[in-house]
Amino acid sequence: MIKILFVEDDPMIGESTQILLQHEGYAVDWVRSGLAAMDALARHTYQLVLLDLGLPELEGMEVLRRIRNDSQIGVLIITARDSLKDRVRGLNQGADDYLVKPYEFEELIARIHALLRRSSPAVVQDCYQIAGIRLYPATHRIFKQQQEIELSNKEWAILEPMMMHPGQIFSKSHLEQKLYDWQSDVSSNTIEVYIHHLRQKLGKDFIRTIRGIGYCIDQPSD
16 A cells, blocks of 8 residues: 655644545555654655645755655655745755645645656556456556456455465454554444455455455465
């Protein structure tokens, strides 16, 4: 799953954007200050940073400078500063793109997709293939033979780790944790319901039940 660090001190923008991005299938950590951003970057691995400039504790341009001292991770500046001077400075300091507030969410998603393609071409091309099913983690696309299959975010959250680790048994509680990112209640039969949906879409034998233990996708045969 693509993991994004969202650095934004406005609580309304931060919360709404985090929820919308999660609904698009991204894992999003939202922090509200420049120092919190540096702490998160030191502790976790991200594929992209969405960076506001007017931040408390450590200004956004300084955060960008420190990121570029250590990493080539993609950085999209999102700010109300709309002057040509600010845009040029941000790009010259190492930002990969610059988006001015207010913005349409569709444009934000399009720019995220473009940055992920440019900054992580090897990741975008990663493909996990088992029994005629091909899964592309970076682009959130899955194919059965040549037909693209539509999955909900929760179906994807359950399927992706099992395809990335074939042969590994995932307990029900482990898979339930994958759904908590969407801040929804997980009932006692939630996993069974989504496993049933996935089998309907991908094949009844694609996901195997290990009675009393959990679920797995078998290793592909040579």
